[in-house]
Structure formats: structure tokens, C-alpha cells
Amino acid sequence: MSRDNVYQFIDLPRVDPSKIPLNIRKTEFIEIYQIFSESQANAQSDRCLECGNPYCQSKCPLHNNIPNWLRLVHEGRIFEAVDLAHTTNSLPEICGRVCPQDRLCENACTLNSEFGAVTIGNMEKYLTEKAFEMGWKPNLKGLIKCDKKVAIVGAGPAGLGCADVLIRNGIDVTVYERQQEIGGLLTFGIPSFKLEKSVMTRRREIFTDMGIEFKLGIEIGKELSLDHLVAEYDAVFLAVGVYQGMKANIPNEDTQGVYSALPFLISNTQHLLGFDSPDYVSMQDKRVIVLGGGDTAMDCVRTSIRQNARSVTCVYRRDANNMPGSRKEYNNAREEGVEFQFNAQPVEIIVENGIVAGIKIVKTKMGEADVNGRCKAEIIPNSEEVIPCDVVIIAFGFAPHDLPWLDSVGVNLDKNGHISTCGELKQQTANPKIFAGGDITRGSDLVVTAIAEGRDAAQSIMEYLNV
Ligand code: FAD
Numbered sequence: 450m451s452r453d454n455v456y457q458f459i460d461l462p463r464v465d466p467s468k469i470p471l472n473i474r475k476t477e478f479i480e481i482y483q484i485f486s487e488s489q490a491n492a493q494s495d496r497c498l499e500c501g502n503p504y505c506q507s508k509c510p511l512h513n514n515i516p517n518w519l520r521l522v523h524e525g526r527i528f529e530a531v532d533l534a535h536t537t538n539s540l541p542e543i544c545g546r547v548c549p550q551d552r553l554c555e556n557a558c559t560l561n562s563e564f565g566a567v568t569i570g571n572m573e574k575y576l577t578e579k580a581f582e583m584g585w586k587p588n589l590k591g592l593i594k595c596d597k598k599v600a601i602v603g604a605g606p607a608g609l610g611c612a613d614v615l616i617r618n619g620i621d622v623t624v625y626e627r628q629q630e631i632g633g634l635l636t637f638g639i640p641s642f643k644l645e646k647s648v649m650t651r652r653r654e655i656f657t658d659m660g661i662e663f664k665l666g667i668e669i670g671k672e673l674s675l676d677h678l679v680a681e682y683d684a685v686f687l688a689v690g691v692y693q694g695m696k697a698n699i700p701n702e703d704t705q706g707v708y709s710a711l712p713f714l715i716s717n718t719q720h721l722l723g724f725d726s727p728d729y730v731s732m733q734d735k736r737v738i739v740l741g742g743g744d745t746a747m748d749c750v751r752t753s754i755r756q757n758a759r760s761v762t763c764v765y766r767r768d769a770n771n772m773p774g775s776r777k778e779y780n781n782a783r784e785e786g787v788e789f790q791f792n793a794q795p796v797e798i799i800v801e802n803g804i805v806a807g808i809k810i811v812k813t814k815m816g817e818a819d820v821n822g823r824c825k826a827e828i829i830p831n832s833e834e835v836i837p838c839d840v841v842i843i844a845f846g847f848a849p850h851d852l853p854w855l856d857s858v859g860v861n862l863d864k865n866g867h868i869s870t871c872g873e874l875k876q877q878t879a880n881p882k883i884f885a886g887g888d889i890t891r892g893s894d895l896v897v898t899a900i901a902e903g904r905d906a907a908q909s910i911m912e913y914l915n916v
């Protein structure tokens with residue numbers, strides 16, 4: 450089919466899918482964005498210029514073939530579009546939902562500044578959902594199996610990306626996961642209002658049909674040793690993520706009523722899924738303060754709103770323009786009723802009768818930009834004030850947790866505790882049989898970069914195994 454109107458991008462503005470009504474949004478843990486209709490998808494995909502050197506594709510860490518799958522969607526060739534999407538991405542329906550497209554592909558889109566970028570993320574979500582609805586399944590017919598087997602530790606996006614590539618190349622894959630469901634932070638960290646959990650369950654069924662074996666509820670280093678996997682398998686891929694919450698390093702941080710972001714979010718999802726959730730805490734009727742300005746902070750404030758907190762305030766030491774989190778999630782949080790205290794640096798948690806009673810802050814002003822272009826927060830002398838609250842949630846990022854079970858296998862850590870991929874091949878560790886990727890090697894980052902490292906590791910494993 451030829452293009453009807455090459456100037457479609459001028460005549461037809463960029464459209465984002467509508468959100469579900471605010472009153473429902475604020476109380477329920479369901480995805481807030483509705484899916485494009487067929488006519489919207491058809492029209493929006495036709496806005497693409499099909500650039501000769503597509504910047505969108507080069508900026509995507511997976512180098513997704515965006516212009517070609519947009520064209521296939523416009524032509525109604527959904528199965529071909531979804532097959533093409535899977536040649537570079539193991540979880541396109543997830544990336545369509547949670548990637549920060551405004552920083553990656555859509556930011557790089559040629560149309561971005563003047564006409565509004567093509568809505569790439571929502572098209573990715575549309576094409577995968579449409580394909581599933583039409584009964585699409587990966588076609589592994591004719592695949593020749595080889596006699597190699599690989600163990601993967603961790604069923605987050607890095608582990609799943611690696612498993613997907615290996616199984617499609619005839620290698621037996623077993624994924625060991627300590628949780629009762631696959632997905633890693635996709636399942637237990639990212640709240641359901643960004644990514645509904647049935648999406649991951651469906652993907653587990655697809656991967657299982659493809660032949661990937663999941664051994665859930667098994668923690669390596671506890672129930673099973675890494676030495677055992679190294680002895681039993683031809684190669685091992687470590688994709689265990691980072692789970693040590695950063696401290697605020699202010700007085701009274703260990704007081705009752707102070708929580709770390711990740712246990713708070715994980716236990717909320719476990720609770721919603723009906724799993725055992727010993728750390729679960731509800732913010733109902735509480736005055737909640739969340740410290741931090743990233744996406745995890747936005748997930749905490751919006752989770753607290755849905756738990757029916759009395760008030761929710763995000764305290765951040767820089768201004769709105771210098772927040773590290775996505776603008777889209779900040780706007781969603783504001784719409785849902787979150788208050789923001791910008792230019793406020795926490796200095797002490799105020800305690801009364803052994804529990805949290807408030808947070809002391811000092812005001813800041815924006816100083817010069819650092820090497821990343823973000824302005825430094827400079828403290829204004831004598832500007833202390835106390836904000837009363839019942840709960841403080843600290844959302845300052847994550848560092849690697851202890852991995853003592855690595856000691857016996859000759860894998861090195863770097864100075865920050867991340868696994869060092871210092872081997873000859875991409876993602877290979879100091880032990881040539883062991884590969885690693887995702888947050889545990891690069892530091893807390895993104896779903897798409899974790900998938901990319903998992904897929905790269907699979908290519909290296911195949912090279913190592915001569916497959
Ligand atoms: P993980 O997703 O952490 O998966 C690691 C897996 O290994 C887990 O399932 C864990 O249980 C398992 N595991 C660990 N140790 C063992 C063991 N010893 N034995 C067996 N299993 C083990 N990124 C985005 O792109 N968009 C977002 O919107 C976004 N939102 C986020 C929100 C929050 C709250 C957080 C914390 C992160 C968010 N991220 C987001 C970042 C993204 O989720 C991570 O970068 C990504 O999940 C890292 O993938 P991974 O596979 O390396 O690790």
C-alpha cells in the first residue's frame with residue numbers, strides 16, 4: 450500500500466491515548482492509559498516519515514525497527530509487525546508501556562520539536578496487544594535443538610531477554626527465580642497502574658510454551674548453590690538486579706514509620722496478587738511524605754494515593770525542571786492529587802513518642818549545572834522548617850545487595866559492588882563460563898537496557914559454546 454498523504458504529520462497532530470477517569474484512577478491499581486483504537490493506530494502510524502537514517506531506531510537501546518513496524522501496522526499486517534518487533538525485543542508489550550519514550554525514541558524522532566513526535570510507545574503497545582488478541586504466538590517450528598543447556602539466575606527483563614534469544618537458537622534454558630512469579634521489578638517493583646500484572650502472566654505462558662523452564666521460588670545461594678549450576682550447565686547468566694535501598698543519611702532514619710521505597714512497593718504488589726507479604730503496610734488515613742524526585746518516588750506517591758492516604762507530599766531538593774523522573778509520571782501524580790515541595794532538602798526526621806511526627810527540611814535554590822546538565826541544589830541559610838507527617842518513604846535509588854554466594858566461583862565485583870563483566874566477550878565475567886547483565890552490572894537503570902544486555906549476553910554465550 451502506498452502512502453495516501455506524505456504530509457500526514459502536518460494535517461494530523463500527535464495523539465496520545467486517553468486516560469481512564471480520575472476518580473477511578475485514584476482508587477484502583479489498573480493501567481491508566483487506554484489502548485489506541487484501530488483507526489487511531491492506523492492514522493498515527495502514518496505520521497511517520499520513514500526517515501532514511503531513523504534517529505528513533507538509533508536512540509533505542511534495542512535498535513527496534515520502528516519505521517518498518519509502523520508501516521506494517523498502517524497496512525494492517527499485524528502478525529508481520531509483531532514478528533518484526535520480536536526480532537530485536539523480547540518484551541515489546543512491556544516496553545510499549547514502561548519505556549521513557551520521551552527520553553529515548555520519541556525524543557529523537559525527527560518530528561519531535563516542530564510537529565510532535567510519532568507516538569511510538571503506544572503503537573508498540575497497540576501492535577502487540579492486537580496481535581495477542583488475534584491469537585499470535587511465536588513460531589518456533591523447524592527449530593533445530595543443540596545439546597547445550599544454560600541456567601539463568603533471575604527472571605527480570607535481563608534474564609528473560611537472555612532466555613528468549615537462547616531458546617530461539619535451540620539451547621535449553623532453565624530460569625531460577627526466588628519470587629513466585631517471573632518479571633523481577635516488572636512484576637513486583639513497577640506498580641499495576643503502569644503495568645498490569647496479567648501482562649507478565651501472559652508472557653510467562655508464552656515463554657513456557659516456547660520451551661523455557663521456570664523454577665520459581667528458588668533462591669540461588671540459599672536453596673541451591675551457584676557452584677551446583679556451574680557444574681550442571683554449559684553456561685550461567687546472572688541477572689539478579691539491585692535491591693539495596695539508598696539511605697537518606699539523616700537523623701532518626703530507623704524510626705517506626707520510615708520505609709524504604711522498594712519493600713513498600715514490592716509488598717503492595719504481593720498483597721494485591723494474594724502472595725505472602727510480611728512487609729505490607731497501608732497508607733490509609735496517613736499523612737505521607739516521599740523523599741526523592743525520580744520515577745520510583747512517583748510510583749510511591751501514586752501508590753499511597755491509591756491506598757487512600759490522607760495527604761501525599763513529594764519532597765525534592767531541586768526544582769521541577771531538574772527532576773530525574775519522567776515528566777509524564779510527574780504530571781500523572783499531580784493530576785491524582787500529589788503535592789510537591791520543591792527546593793526542599795530533608796535534614797532530620799522528627800520523632801515524637803517513638804514514631805515519626807514530621808520532617809525537617811532546609812530550603813534550597815538552584816545553582817550551576819553539573820556535568821550532566823542538572824543544576825545543583827544550594828542550601829539557603831536559616832531556612833529550616835518542619836512539615837508534619839505520619840510516614841516517610843525514602844526513594845533515593847538502589848545499590849547492589851550482598852552477593853556472598855559469588856565468592857567461590859571467581860566472579861569479580863567493581864568498586865560499587867556491581868558484577869564486573871571484564872571477560873573477553875560482551876557481558877562475560879572473570880569466570881568464562883559465567884555471564885551477567887542488567888542492573889547488577891550497569892547499576893539501577895531501565896527495562897530496555899536490561900533486555901538489551903540479556904540479549905547481548907545470549908549472543909556471547911552462543912559464541913562461547915560455539916553454537
Ligand atoms: P530485576 O528486574 O530486578 O530482576 C532481577 C530478578 O532476579 C528478580 O526477579 C529477583 O527476584 C531475582 N533474583 C535476585 N537474586 C536472586 C537469587 N539469588 N536467586 C534467584 N533469583 C534472584 N524502568 C523503566 O524502564 N521504566 C519504568 O517505568 C521503571 N519503573 C521502575 C519503578 C521502580 C519502583 C523501580 C525500582 C525500577 C523501575 N525501573 C523502570 C527500572 C527497571 O525496573 C530495572 O532497571 C529493571 O527491572 C532491571 O532488570 P534486571 O533484570 O536487571 O533486574
Ligand code: SF4
Binds near residue numbers: 498516558569
Ligand atoms: Fe518515523 Fe520519527 Fe523514526 Fe523518523 S524518527 S522514522 S519520523 S518515528
